[in-house]
Amino acid sequence: MEDRMSIIVFSGTVDKLMAVSILATGGAAMGLEVELFLTTWGLEAFRKDNYKTNTKVSSDFEEYGPVMMEQMMAKKVPSWMENLTGAKEVGDVKIYACSMTMELFDMKLSDLEPIVDEVTGVATFVERAKEGKITLFI
């Protein structure tokens, strides 16, 4: 088993991306290899500049969305994108874009935030995740 944390990032809402970014940071800090596989709404969230205007939260907690965003601003909580940038600085974090979603949404790697490393297929992700110790679907 490798010291690896693999996260399938399916959701594109700020609350869940925040969880992804903090878990990735913790993994990177503790010396794990961290791999994110961005798919569907999770990939859409990494389209260039999208994170700057994304204020969506999970629909079950929609009513808390504005308060949460307000609190995050007031308390100067770093954005999930800042967290991921920090995680990459301190550790081994790779961010992969799902090739199927890329085709579905007519995206090129150049349409995504530069923090995304490369485009891969699901088989590559699964092959690497199966050797790891932690796999999460968020």
Next chain:
Amino acid sequence: MPELKEITIDKEIDARGSFCPGPLMELIRGMKALPVGGVLAVLSSDPGSAKDIPAWIQKAKHDYLGAFPEQGYTRFIARKAH
């Protein structure tokens, strides 16, 4: 564990008001920038730091010199071992 007054701190980072895992990240960055043998202090008001910071120091194999509580925050001190 040594007493606070026995420790010579080379660099102190104020991470008060920063949220988990902010103070830990400040510590990691600070350690990178410090020469081997250097002593780093991080001030944190995040309750997660009490467990997170010693766990990281142990994992990264540096020397943990202790956590010293102050009013509303804690000063965590470590020496860069390698």
